[in-house]
Amino acid sequence: MSTRLTPAPTRGLQRVAVTGLGTLTPAGVGLAACRAWEQAPAGYGQRVPDFDPAHYIPSPKLRRSMHRSFELVAAAAVEAMRAAGLPNAASIAAAGIAAERAGIASALADLSPLSGDLLHVLEQIEVPVGGADQPMAWAQFAELALHQLHPFRRLTLLANMAVAHTSLLFGLQGPSFTFTSGAAGGMQAITQAAWTIAEGRADLMLCHTAESPDQTFAAAPPPEAAGALVLESWETAQRRQAPILVELLVELLPGAPPPPAGDFGLSPVPGFLAVLLQVDAVPATTAIPLAALRGLPVQAPQRRPVPGLGEVS
Amino acid sequence: MTGNACVITGAGIISPLGRGLAATSAALARGQGGIVTISRFDTSGFPVRCAGEVADSNHDAPIPQDHRRPEALARIALEEALASAGLAPDTAPDPRRALSFALGKPTLDLELLARQRSRWSQTSLTRARPGPARSPAEVLQVLPELQRQREQTDASAVLPRLAAHAGAGGERYSSYTACASGNDAIGLGKRLIERGHADVVIAGASDCQVHPLSLLEFELLSALSHEPAATACRPFDRQRTGFVVGEGAAVVVLEAAAHAQRRHAPVLAHLAGYGSSLDSYGLTKCHPQGRGAALAMAAALADAGLDPGAIGYINAHGTGTVLNDAAEAAAITRIWGASAQVAVSSTKSATGHLLTAASAVEAVFTLLCLQDRLLPANLNFRQSDPDCTLNIVAVPTPAPALDAAMSNGFGFGGQNSSLILRRPAPLGGRRPARTA
Numbered sequence: 001m002s003t004r005l006t007p008a009p010t011r012g013l014q015r016v017a018v019t020g021l022g023t024l025t026p027a028g029v030g031l032a033a034c035r036a037w038e039q040a041p042a043g044y045g046q047r048v049p050d051f052d053p054a055h056y057i058p059s060p061k062l063r064r065s066m067h068r069s070f071e072l073v074a075a076a077a078v079e080a081m082r083a084a085g086l087p088n089a090a091s092i093a094a095a096g097i098a099a100e101r102a103g104i105a106s107a108l109a110d111l112s113p114l115s116g117d118l119l120h121v122l123e124q125i126e127v128p129v130g131g132a133d134q135p136m137a138w139a140q141f142a143e144l145a146l147h148q149l150h151p152f153r154r155l156t157l158l159a160n161m162a163v164a165h166t167s168l169l170f171g172l173q174g175p176s177f178t179f180t181s182g183a184a185g186g187m188q189a190i191t192q193a194a195w196t197i198a199e200g201r202a203d204l205m206l207c208h209t210a211e212s213p214d215q216t217f218a219a220a221p222p223p224e225a226a227g228a229l230v231l232e233s234w235e236t237a238q239r240r241q242a243p244i245l246v247e248l249l250v251e252l253l254p255g256a257p258p259p260p261a262g263d264f265g266l267s268p269v270p271g272f273l274a275v276l277l278q279v280d281a282v283p284a285t286t287a288i289p290l291a292a293l294r295g296l297p298v299q300a301p302q303r304r305p306v307p308g309l310g311e312v313s
Numbered sequence: 314m315t316g317n318a319c320v321i322t323g324a325g326i327i328s329p330l331g332r333g334l335a336a337t338s339a340a341l342a343r344g345q346g347g348i349v350t351i352s353r354f355d356t357s358g359f360p361v362r363c364a365g366e367v368a369d370s371n372h373d374a375p376i377p378q379d380h381r382r383p384e385a386l387a388r389i390a391l392e393e394a395l396a397s398a399g400l401a402p403d404t405a406p407d408p409r410r411a412l413s414f415a416l417g418k419p420t421l422d423l424e425l426l427a428r429q430r431s432r433w434s435q436t437s438l439t440r441a442r443p444g445p446a447r448s449p450a451e452v453l454q455v456l457p458e459l460q461r462q463r464e465q466t467d468a469s470a471v472l473p474r475l476a477a478h479a480g481a482g483g484e485r486y487s488s489y490t491a492c493a494s495g496n497d498a499i500g501l502g503k504r505l506i507e508r509g510h511a512d513v514v515i516a517g518a519s520d521c522q523v524h525p526l527s528l529l530e531f532e533l534l535s536a537l538s539h540e541p542a543a544t545a546c547r548p549f550d551r552q553r554t555g556f557v558v559g560e561g562a563a564v565v566v567l568e569a570a571a572h573a574q575r576r577h578a579p580v581l582a583h584l585a586g587y588g589s590s591l592d593s594y595g596l597t598k599c600h601p602q603g604r605g606a607a608l609a610m611a612a613a614l615a616d617a618g619l620d621p622g623a624i625g626y627i628n629a630h631g632t633g634t635v636l637n638d639a640a641e642a643a644a645i646t647r648i649w650g651a652s653a654q655v656a657v658s659s660t661k662s663a664t665g666h667l668l669t670a671a672s673a674v675e676a677v678f679t680l681l682c683l684q685d686r687l688l689p690a691n692l693n694f695r696q697s698d699p700d701c702t703l704n705i706v707a708v709p710t711p712a713p714a715l716d717a718a719m720s721n722g723f724g725f726g727g728q729n730s731s732l733i734l735r736r737p738a739p740l741g742g743r744r745p746a747r748t749a
Contacts, residue, residue, distance in 0.1 A: 065596055099593065100590065100608050103589070103590075103591065104591065110463075110467055112449035113418070113421045114421075114453075118526075119433070122423065122426050122430060125427060135355060136354075136424050136427060138354055138355050138357070139357045140358070141423070142358040142360075143358055145526070145529045146360075146529060149529065149533060151534065152533075153530055154527075154530035154533070154534060154725075155597070155725060155726075158489070158491050160489055160490045160491050160724065160725075160726050160728055163591065163728070164591075164596055164725070164726030165596075167591040167592075167726075168594075168595075168596075170593075173590055173592070173593045173604070173608060174590065174591065175588075175589040176490065176589055176590070176591050176728060177488065177490070177501070178488065178489050179486060179487060179488060179489075180468050180469075180487045180488070180489045181468070181469060181486055182467075182468075182487075185487070192501070195504065195508065201612070214448065215449075216450075217453075218449075218453070219453040220450060221448045221450040266469070
């Protein structure tokens with residue numbers, strides 16, 4: 001078996017379409033619930049109500065390996081991909097989208113190493129009471145840890161496991177990024193995904209984010225929330241008659257300013273969900289510069305009708 | 314189409330092979346190994362007792378051995394990279410200079426947690442295991458010292474400090490793609506240059522997982538070699554048994570070729586190609602035929618506009634695990650053919666696996682290999698494996714015609730990334746035009 005050597009893209013930038021959105025918040029599933037939660041978050045709890053991972057992740061084996069943030073990411077991804085008319089790997093193949101031309105861009109907050117099994121081990125070891133100069137009982141720690149820590153503990157700490165799980169769920173083999181840039185991460189994921197399509201390096205990019213108080217390493221436990229967005233090349237979306245929500249214009253993105261230095265520990269989730277709500281709010285015949293989504297000043301009108309969607313600018 | 318050519322004008326490195334480009338180059342030429350018996354903590358009772366440690370005794374100032382170590386290593390590499398690129402540190406932030414960095418997972422202060430357990434042992438995190446109402450926040454709230462450590466070591470705290478030192482006033486990207494992170498951080502930097510979003514990108518990675526908990530976590534995944542230090546890591550050898558954890562950092566200064574030319578910066582190499590892919594096969598096991606790895610290598614070749622035959626050397630991911638090496642060999646065979654003679658070695662045999670920092674450090678090794686036209690050795694390669702029929706470089710080998718080389722980085726979760734570096738064109742010469 002050989003691997004195709006795809007020619008490097010030589011044409012101009014491809015147009016980028018948004019074809020699917022998905023969210024889960026403590027107000028429920030979907031953009032309407034997300035909007036209600038954003039406007040009055042105090043009226044809701046911390047958890048996504050009635051969340052059943054089996055509804056989204058058919059494989060029990062895959063579910064067993066997933067922690068809460070990864071389940072939420074997968075669920076949001078399924079919601080967005082269903083909205084795009086691509087609910088599973090078979091439908092992606094049937095739509096003529098090659099697995100290696102479909103990638104994933106993700107943004108995650110820092111994942112906590114403080115798991116129950118680790119703390120249980122630390123509760124059992126002998127701790128010298130004589131002060132910090134006395135060494136830890138590392139041999140005892142090793143013996144207990146090797147018997148009591150979950151074998152896949154390491155994997156629960158890796159932010160890119162969100163991508164790993166959704167790639168398994170949908171069979172995606174294309175380019176991939178995971179950003180852990182705090183609040184800026186969500187927009188960075190969407191920006192890089194859009195450019196990856198615009199440059200012809202992928203036909204579809206699934207973008208996602210999530211967080212959960214079970215896994216996020218922060219002193220203030222965040223509410224559960226997840227979001228996903230499906231980007232496609234305009235050509236691909238039109239060919240398969242996908243529901244095009246808006247066009248993203250990548251050209252106008254200048255060298256963007258850095259996020260503020262004080263964004264320590266902030267989650268990428270609110271910014272990501274804000275983008276989804278913006279996309280959801282504009283008419284379907286609209287093109288949005290990426291720069292506008294990032295809150296940057298742009299030279300061109302922020303929204304313009306899109307040729308090919310029934311209105312001509 | 315996006316098409317600003319991306320060149321490397323500076324580099325810095327600290328690894329088990331030493332501090333700085335010159336020391337590293339000399340160590341690679343000697344075929345020196347940097348894997349040693351762990352000195353940092355008592356490994357009695359541990360099945361693994363060796364690692365690729367950065368020797369603290371070789372430095373002017375001691376490198377912290379705690380949670381601050383990854384940033385300290387990054388800072389050392391950054392300073393050398395800036396100096397070699399002719400860029401002054403701590404200058405006013407330049408909005409056209411961006412940062413793309415991968416920082417390893419900060420290590421957890423187990424001693425603090427153990428000594429202070431009376432403060433957290435009644436949290437629901439331990440009480441309710443595996444109940445539904447668990448939150449790491451409960452522990453952080455009663456252990457403000459741990460919260461402060463976290464605030465110091467999180468990427469969103471470290472990167473602004475690195476950016477300030479580098480004069481990078483543009484966007485800051487923190488990437489994490491497991492053991493592919495370094496390549497992906499550098500690859501993203503290449504894209505930012507090509508698109509015209511930055512003139513200069515400071516890119517790299519740092520990691521330090523020579524820590525009791527990290528070693529045990531990898532042991533639980535059955536990934537580590539238990540052999541004595543000198544021969545612990547044997548990538549592509551028939552008797553290989555696993556990888557060895559290492560630590561270090563590397564930084565490169567990426568620059569738009571025209572920008573480098575304007576300021577008469579030295580061009581160390583062209584960053585010609587970058588490719589990324591997913592296996593979509595398993596969380597810990599890579600695709601046995603190297604499907605995703607081959608996709609990343611093919612994408613990097615396409616990005617560089619090169620045929621496989623143009624690549625004279627591959628710095629393999631080559632961890633030394635049975636399955637990973639066989640899969641990478643299969644992937645290389647897919648691209649280069651069963652009888653291909655492209656030279657391959659894994660420098661993890663000398664450094665151990667630097668995890669998040671691995672591919673950034675190996676990109677700098679590849680840069681040195683191109684500069685010196687010397688192929689680094691795959692140490693401890695004694696016996697060919699029928700599942701890895703590659704042209705393995707067993708000893709440092711001159712390569713006078715070497716022009717282009719690839720460096721692979723693959724990670725848990727099926728992350729794959731490849732970079733292609735080329736020697737700069739000779740004075741007055743012209744590098745073949747990019748196709749993209």
